[in-house]
Amino acid sequence: MEKVDQLIHAKWIITCEENNRILENHAMAIKGGKIHAILPDNEARQKFQADAEHHYAAHAVTPGFINSHTHLSMNLFRGLADDLELMDWLNNYIWPAEGKWVSHELVYDGSLLAMAEMIRCGTTCYNDMYFFLGATAQATELAGMRGHIGMTIIDVPTAWAKTTEEYFAKAIEFYQQYKNSGLVTPTLAPHSTYTVSIENLERAKRLADDYGLKINIHLQEAPSEIEQSMAKHKKRPLQRLHEIGMVSPDLIAIHMTQINDADFEILQETRPNIVHCPESNMKLVSGSCPVEKLSQLGINVALGTDGAASNNDLDMFGEMRTAAFLGKVIANDPKAVSAEKTLKMATINGAKALGIDAVTGSLEAGKSADFIAINMDHVETQPVYHPVSQLVYATPRCQVTDVWVAGKQLLKNRELLTLNEKELLEKAQAWRKKIKS
Numbered sequence: 001m002e003k004v005d006q007l008i009h010a011k012w013i014i015t016c017e018e019n020n021r022i023l024e025n026h027a028m029a030i031k032g033g034k035i036h037a038i039l040p041d042n043e044a045r046q047k048f049q050a051d052a053e054h055h056y057a058a059h060a061v062t063p064g065f066i067n068s069h070t071h072l073s074m075n076l077f078r079g080l081a082d083d084l085e086l087m088d089w090l091n092n093y094i095w096p097a098e099g100k101w102v103s104h105e106l107v108y109d110g111s112l113l114a115m116a117e118m119i120r121c122g123t124t125c126y127n128d129m130y131f132f133l134g135a136t137a138q139a140t141e142l143a144g145m146r147g148h149i150g151m152t153i154i155d156v157p158t159a160w161a162k163t164t165e166e167y168f169a170k171a172i173e174f175y176q177q178y179k180n181s182g183l184v185t186p187t188l189a190p191h192s193t194y195t196v197s198i199e200n201l202e203r204a205k206r207l208a209d210d211y212g213l214k215i216n217i218h219l220q221e222a223p224s225e226i227e228q229s230m231a232k233h234k235k236r237p238l239q240r241l242h243e244i245g246m247v248s249p250d251l252i253a254i255h256m257t258q259i260n261d262a263d264f265e266i267l268q269e270t271r272p273n274i275v276h277c278p279e280s281n282m283k284l285v286s287g288s289c290p291v292e293k294l295s296q297l298g299i300n301v302a303l304g305t306d307g308a309a310s311n312n313d314l315d316m317f318g319e320m321r322t323a324a325f326l327g328k329v330i331a332n333d334p335k336a337v338s339a340e341k342t343l344k345m346a347t348i349n350g351a352k353a354l355g356i357d358a359v360t361g362s363l364e365a366g367k368s369a370d371f372i373a374i375n376m377d378h379v380e381t382q383p384v385y386h387p388v389s390q391l392v393y394a395t396p397r398c399q400v401t402d403v404w405v406a407g408k409q410l411l412k413n414r415e416l417l418t419l420n421e422k423e424l425l426e427k428a429q430a431w432r433k434k435i436k437s
C-alpha cells in the first residue's frame with residue numbers, strides 16, 4: 001500500500017479538464033498538497049493508505065472557483081451607494097469614501113471579510129486590484145487562499161501613494177517582497193486608460209516585461225469610457241493599448257462590454273484574456289460582454305464578481321448563473337454559454353488568464369489540491385440528472401461544505417478553519433459605525 005496524506009471520496013468528481021470528465025464514485029489521493037491520483041473508489045482503497053479519509057457521499061467535488069476580478073476590501077463599502085451610473089457612482093460616492101477611509105487597517109479587515117465570504121462560497125483563488133497591498137497579502141496568508149494581488153498604478157493621489165513615482169516604487173517594493181512567496185503572486189494593475197496617462201501605461205508595460213508580470217486593466221467597461229476616449233484621443237481605449245504593444249496573452253482585460261468590429265480584429269490578432277463581470281455590468285448598466293462570440297473566436301474568457309460595492313456579493317454561483325443567462329440573451333441563442341462552458345469560466349479559464357493553469361483550475365494528477373465539495377442532497381438540488389447543470393443553474397452557495405487549497409482545509413462543514421468569523425463580524429460592524437458617521 002502506498003502512503004498518501006488524504007483520500008477524498010466523492011459521489012461526483014467534476015474535473016474541468018480538457019475532456020470535461022465527470023467521474024462517479026471516485027477518489028482523489030492527495031500527497032504533499034498536490035493531487036497524486038484520481039481513480040475509482042474501490043481501487044483507491046486497495047492502492048492507498050491515507051492519514052485521513054473524507055467521505056463526500058452526496059457531494060460534487062470540483063476545482064475551487066477562481067474569482068478573476070475583485071476589489072476585496074470594498075466589502076466594507078457594500079451597500080454604501082447603489083442604483084447609480086458608473087461615473088456618478090465612482091466620482092461622487094466611491095472615490096470620496098475611499099479618499100476618506102482607505103488605510104492599511106481598512107484593507108486588512110475588508111480583505112479578511114471578503115475572504116471569509118469567498119471561502120464560504122467555494123472560491124480558492126482571487127485576482128485583486130487595490131491599495132495597501134501588504135495588508136491584502138497578510139490577509140491572504142492568514143486565510144490560506146491563493147491570491148493574485150494587483151499593484152495599482154493610477155494618476156490620482158491616494159492614501160497609498162501621492163505621485164506616479166510613489167506608485168511605481170511601492171509596486172517594485174511589493175514585487176520584491178512577494179515574488180517567491182507560495183500562495184501570493186504580484187501582478188501589475190494600471191487602473192484604466194482614463195485614469196492613467198499613455199506615458200505611465202508604457203512605463204507599466206516596461207515594468208511588467210522586465211519582471212514577467214501579468215497586467216490587469218479595466219477596459220471598455222461602459223459607453224461613457226469610449227465617448228471620453230474618442231473625444232480626447234480620437235481612438236478607442238483598446239486601440240490605444242494596442243499601439244503601445246500592451247494587448248497580448250499577458251493582458252487581463254476586465255469588462256470589455258463595448259466591442260466593435262475593429263476591436264474584434266485586434267482581439268483575434270493579439271489574444272488577451274478577458275474577465276467578464278456580468279452582475280457588476282448589469283447593476284451599473286455598463287453593457288454586456290459578448291462571451292459566446294469571444295469564446296467561438298478562441299479568446300479566453302474568465303469570470304469575476306468585481307468589488308462588493310458594485311455587485312453586491314462575491315458569490316461565484318450567482319455569477320455563473322447570471323453569466324450563462326445573460327450570455328444566452330446577448331447571443332440570442334439558448335445553446336450559447338452552456339453550463340459546462342460557464343463552470344470552466346469560473347475555474348480553468350481563470351487559471352489560464354492568471355497564467356497558473358499548470359498549477360490549478362482543474363482536477364488532474366500533478367496539480368495543486370485546490371478543490372471544493374458541494375452537498376447536492378438538498379431539496380433545492382434533487383434529483384440530479386446532470387451535476388454540472390445543477391451546479392450552474394440551481395445550486396445556492398450555502399451548499400458548499402468543504403474547501404481546500406494546496407491540500408490544506410479552509411472550510412469544514414461550512415465552518416471557517418483559518419478565520420475567526422465572530423471577530424470579523426465585530427470588525428465589520430465597527431467599520432460601519434465609523435464610515436456612516
Ligand SMILES: [Zn+2]
Pocket residue numbers: 069070071218254306307
Ligand atoms: Zn473593478
